Structures are given as C-alpha cells and as structure tokens.
Amino acid sequence: MLIRSPKSWELPESAATPEADYAQRPRSDAGPARRDFLKTLGLGLAATSLLPPALRAATAGFPAKVNRAYRDPELKPTPYELITSYNNFYEFGTDKSDPVEAANKGWKTEPWTVELAGLCRNPAKIDVNDLIAKVGGLEQRVYRFRCVEAWSMVIPWDGFPLAKLVALADPTEDAKYVKFTTVLDPKNIPGQRTGTLDWPYVEGLRLDEARHDLAFIATGIYGRAIPNQNGAPLRLVVPWKYGFKGIKSIVKVEFVAKQPRNTWNVMAAREYGFFANVNPKVDHPRWSQASERVIGAGGALGRRQRTLMFNGYEKEVAALYQGMDLAKFY
Amino acid sequence: MPPTPATPSALARLLQRKPVVWTLLVLPGLWPAWPIFVTRNPSVLADPLKFILHHLGFVACVVLVTVLTFTPLRVLFPHAPLVQALNRHRRLVGVAAAAYAALHFATHLLYEGGTDVAFLPAILATAVEKPFQLTGLIAFVILLVLAVTSPHAILRRLGARRWKFIHRFVYLAAALVAYHQISARKVFPVQVLWIFVPLLALELARIVTSLRRSAGSSR
Numbered sequence: 280m281l282i283r284s285p286k287s288w289e290l291p292e293s294a295a296t297p298e299a300d301y302a303q304r305p306r307s308d309a310g311p312a313r314r315d316f317l318k319t320l321g322l323g324l325a326a327t328s329l330l331p332p333a334l335r336a337a338t339a340g341f342p343a344k345v346n347r348a349y350r351d352p353e354l355k356p357t358p359y360e361l362i363t364s365y366n367n368f369y370e371f372g373t374d375k376s377d378p379v380e381a382a383n384k385g386w387k388t389e390p391w392t393v394e395l396a397g398l399c400r401n402p403a404k405i406d407v408n409d410l411i412a413k414v415g416g417l418e419q420r421v422y423r424f425r426c427v428e429a430w431s432m433v434i435p436w437d438g439f440p441l442a443k444l445v446a447l448a449d450p451t452e453d454a455k456y457v458k459f460t461t462v463l464d465p466k467n468i469p470g471q472r473t474g475t476l477d478w479p480y481v482e483g484l485r486l487d488e489a490r491h492d493l494a495f496i497a498t499g500i501y502g503r504a505i506p507n508q509n510g511a512p513l514r515l516v517v518p519w520k521y522g523f524k525g526i527k528s529i530v531k532v533e534f535v536a537k538q539p540r541n542t543w544n545v546m547a548a549r550e551y552g553f554f555a556n557v558n559p560k561v562d563h564p565r566w567s568q569a570s571e572r573v574i575g576a577g578g579a580l581g582r583r584q585r586t587l588m589f590n591g592y593e594k595e596v597a598a599l600y601q602g603m604d605l606a607k608f609y
Numbered sequence: 610m611p612p613t614p615a616t617p618s619a620l621a622r623l624l625q626r627k628p629v630v631w632t633l634l635v636l637p638g639l640w641p642a643w644p645i646f647v648t649r650n651p652s653v654l655a656d657p658l659k660f661i662l663h664h665l666g667f668v669a670c671v672v673l674v675t676v677l678t679f680t681p682l683r684v685l686f687p688h689a690p691l692v693q694a695l696n697r698h699r700r701l702v703g704v705a706a707a708a709y710a711a712l713h714f715a716t717h718l719l720y721e722g723g724t725d726v727a728f729l730p731a732i733l734a735t736a737v738e739k740p741f742q743l744t745g746l747i748a749f750v751i752l753l754v755l756a757v758t759s760p761h762a763i764l765r766r767l768g769a770r771r772w773k774f775i776h777r778f779v780y781l782a783a784a785l786v787a788y789h790q791i792s793a794r795k796v797f798p799v800q801v802l803w804i805f806v807p808l809l810a811l812e813l814a815r816i817v818t819s820l821r822r823s824a825g826s827s828r
Contacts (some may be wrong), residue, residue, distance in 0.1 A: 365655035373796060376652030428795075430656060475796050546796070565741040565792060567731075572720075574655045580723060581658050 289339070301307035332448065336500040337512035339408035340417035343437035347415055349420035355422060357432040359501050361575040363468065367426065368527060370470040370480070376422070378508035385469045388511040388528065393467045399456035407512045414443040419502065420495060425557045425590045427521035430572040442490045444532065454534035457489045458482075459515060462530045462605060476542055481555065482515065482526035483539035486601075493518055493595055496529075513587030521555040521591040538564065552609040554600075557590035561606050617690035624694040627701070634705040637668045638712070650665040662716040666745075666793070667800075669709035670786055673752070674808050677783060681815035700759050703779075707756035710749045745789040751782040781806075 364379045373379035391407045411417060416512050417437045418586055424432045445457070461480035465471040471478045488494060495516040505511050510527025517524045525542050543551035550564055559569045568586055576582040600608075623629050641661045644650040654662045682692045720811050721735075722728025736742040755776055758764075764772045783805075790801050 304814075359650045361655045364651035369796070373794070373798075374652075375655070376650065379652065430659075541794075550795075562735075565739055567735045569731075570721075572656055573661065579657065580719065581656055583721070583723060 307493070337407045337411060338389075339411040341499065341504070342502055343499060345420040346418040346420050349422065350565075351421065353464055354421055354423065354433045355576075356435050356501075357575050362432060362434055362500060363506050363509060365574060367428075367512070367522065368386065368508055368529075369467045369475050371508065372470055373475060379506075381469055382507035388507055391512045391530075393513065393529060394531045395444075395448040396531060397450075397458070397535050399448040399450045399528060400535045401449050403448075407498070409477035410444070410447075410513075411439065411446060414439045415608055417499065419499075422493075422495070422516060422518040423587075423590050423592075424516075424518065424525075424600070425571060427523055427551065427555065427563065427568075429563075429566055429568060429570070429586075430574055431584075431586075431590075432574045434516075435501050436495060436497040437502060437505075438495050438513070438516070440492055440495040441484075441491060441496050441515065444496060445486070445489055448534060450534040453536050456535050456538055457484050457486060458531075458533040458535050458539040459484075459526045459529050460531040460533070462528045467604070468566035472600065477545055480526060480542045481539060482524055482541045483535075484517065484524075485538075486534075487599060488517070491596060491599065493592060519557060519589040519596045521551075521557060523551065524555050529587075532544060554605075554608050556596075556600065556605060556609075557586060558588060558605055558609070559586040560588075561609050617694070621690040624691065625697060627698070629697045630701060634702065637671070638665065638709065640668075658716065662713065662720050662795075665709055665716055666790070667711050667714040669706055670790055671777045671804060672702060672709055673706040673779075673783060673786060674804050676706055677808055678811055681811040684815045684818055685811070687718065695771065704756045704759060707749075707752035710752050712751050714746070741789065741792040744785040744792075748782040748785040750788060751778050751785075755779060755782075790791050812827065 287489050366378040367375060368378040368382065371378040392404050393410060394409055395403045395405070405413070417439060419435055419437045421433060421435045424434050436559045450457075459482045461478075462468070463471060463479035465478075474544045484494065490606040495518070496513055497510075497516045500506070500509060505514065510525070510529075513529055515525045515529065524541075538553060541551075541553055544553055547578065557568075562568055571586050573582045573584055587593070617625070641653075641664050643656075644653040644660070645657050676699060679702070681697050682689075685694050686692045718729065718732060720731045736746050748825075755778070758767070758772065758775060767775070787801060787805050790804075791797060
C-alpha cells in the first residue's frame, strides 16, 4: 500500500518563474556537466550557454523544484550532451546520431495539445503548458535509464508524476490500461514517411503501473525544456522498464479495458514484450541482459556494470508483479 | 576468335601494385578515429567502443564480399585488366577479411568484458546460445581456418581438391555473415541489401555464363 504524504514541491502556478525572467537568469559559464548538474540541484538552473539553441517545447514550470526523495547521491548523471545526442527515436532515423539532426529541422513541438480520452470522466484536449499548471508544476527527479539494447544512463528529468495526469482524467472502473500515442505527422517527421515501424508509435501501461509514484511525465532534462530528439514536449518515463516503454512526443492518453499492443511488440513479439521490466535474469533473444554499458563513463574502453532487478527500483515496484512469471510476461 | 587483350587502364595499373591494395585495406579500419578524435561527435563518444565494434564488423563484411566478387568477375570478364589486377590479390584481400573479423571479435570481447579474462567463459556461453552471435562466431572461425590454410605450402600439402573443398566454406561464411548483419539491428538494415545483392547478381551471372560455356563446348 502506498501512503501519500504531502510533497514539498507542490507549488501554486503563481510560484512558477515567468519565461522572460527565466531567460534573464545568470548562466553559469562553460564547465563540466557535473558542475552544471550540481548547480541544477542547488539552484534549479542548468548551464545553457554551452548548448545549441533548440526549439522550445513545453516551457511552463521552470525552474523545477528538486525532489530530494529521487536524488540518490550514488548516481552520477550522464552529461547533457550525451543524453541529447544518443537517441533511439525511429521517427527521425534508425541511427542513434540521427534524431539530434533530423528532429531539429522544422518539426514544431509548440504549440502542443494533449488529448485525454477513452474510459474516463474528464476527457479533454489540453495545451501542454496548461496541463503543467493543472498538475501543479514541475519537479526534478534523477532516474536510472536502461535501454533494451543493454546500455544505460542517469538522467535528471523535470516533469510530474503520471499519477497526477491519471487523476486529472479520472478513469472509470472499466479502465484497466492506459494507452499512449505519439504524434503522427509524416510531412514533418521523415521517419514516418518510411515503413520502419507501424506508425504512430503506441505504448501502454497497466493502470496500477501508471498510478505508481515512479511513473513520470517528463517535459525537461537538466532543468531545461526537453529537446525535440528526446521526445518534446512531453514523454513518458518508466524507470524500472526498458527505455522503449518511455514513449516520446505524446498526443493522446487513452484509458482502455484491454491491454494495448505496443509498437515494438507488434514489430517483434519474441523480442519485446508488453511489460518490458528491466530484468538481468531474462535475456533478450539476441543478447544477455545481465549487464549494461554505462554511457559516457569509464574513458576510452567505457564501463560495464551489472544490471539491477527492475533497474534498481525493486523495492518500490516488485509488489506490482507479485505472483507473475516475469520470464513469461517479459 | 579471342579478343585482343585490352591495355590496362590507370586504375588497373594502380591496383596491380601491392602497396596500393594494402593501403586500401588498412584505411577503412582507421576510419573510426575521425569521429572520435577529429570531429568529437557526441553520438559516437557516448560509447566509442560500440562504434568501433560495429564499424569493424561492417568493414569485415564489405571486405569479405569484395573478395567474393573476384571469381565471378574473372569468369564474366576474363580479359579485363582490372579484373586480372584484382585477382592477383585474392589471398591478401581474403586474409584482410579474416583480420577484420578477428579485430571485430576481439573488440566484442573487450566491449562485453573489458580487459578482465574472468568474463570470457560467460561471453562465449552467451555467444553460443544466441543465434545472432553464434552465426558471427562460426563465420569468424571459418575465415580464420581459410586464412591459416591460405599459404601455397599448405595448398601443396593438402592437395588441390581437399584445399578447394575447405575453401568453398567461404560461401557458408558469407551466408552466416548476412544473417548476422541482418539480426544486428532492431529493424532490417538496408545496407545488407546493397552489400549482398550485387554479389548475388554476379554469382547468378557467373553460373549462367559457366553453363552456357559448358553447353557450347560439349556441342
């Protein structure tokens, strides 16, 4: 059972910094990402002078308040530059170097409307910045990120718990799953003009997973609006599952009775399941999942570390899967 | 009437020379240095060893397919100086394919286990149980055997028939490599087509030509 305690970061909208002021704030000058990160934590600011100007996406709610409950001092965040240039976003190409280029060539992520639909009492179409205000602003959480391809990062996300969005939509008793859909815009999204995957990208969670406090909607990274290549203006982050569950650039959140077929499962059911929980004991058909490469760590040869059950969130989420055969429901 | 031998073009003359071929074989292996050290591409720097791993596999594959085109080209264009020049270097290019496969495999061991040999058994166990990895491993072993048995002294010791039988396994290696490359990605990599389709076309043309010639000579 989860006991909800009032959160220190729940701010009224009036407390959010206006965009103009935010832009005026002093920037830290060039320095290693780690220092930027400490600044982010300390001041709610990230160094942006180093970064190329990106299209702004969801701009409301910054600076996000740091949530200290999700700040494991053991976790060393991956440099911003790597988080934002090593992406699997097949809508913009199948190489991890593609999205940073292709997603910033005129694809607009502002303005952006999200639709809440299906078996819920409050269906709505809502602007992403209004949504941020409605759920009470942003907080920053530092999460492990584990890709199904056996590499990992540590990412300081800015966003809000998915549970708040679920509460806003207020699903009926018939709703058992949440289905998420990515934007479909072949005119401006080059990958969607090819048949690489079955567009638009679809993902899903069981309703109890979606309500879990760790499930997160991210609208920022390192205290700035999330870049296009990382799924602007809002994406899902489910830190105990493989990265492909973290659907990007969401336009629709639907409450449904039946388990949705997620895109990678449609593509290759044997390789990608619905649950996709990080599990060192359940291999991918083509490689072992027992360990992972740590992106941007360990110098020339890099570093490999053991993969943790549920990506290190076993204590928090194991109860969701009690009695389930995780090798069968992979 | 036999066609008059053509005068070799500048390219053919260049390709007759061993140092030129050596250079052409070594350069692709050095390519990863560019994004890592010169342009400092962050997408590559995120996991440079993975980039090197994939690149070496790709080069091994391309060099293998390249050497496999030499025989069908010789059957189809026996008098072309360029084809003759290429066929002077069959063994060198074949051994280079094996060398790149060895570098690719060594990088895989490094990528999976670092410099700690304690991980070797686990890495090999995984390789044996995953078809994607096993196909690459078998192809590598085949190329290794062919490289070791490539000197003339060994050909003489084995005899032409046995030697030829062993070296025909290169076609199995190529098929395994094609599968290995296809399954290396989450979605079908188109590059596999533009590497292997020209080879298949050449082999088909070669078979047709050989059949025609044997039919012509038996009449």
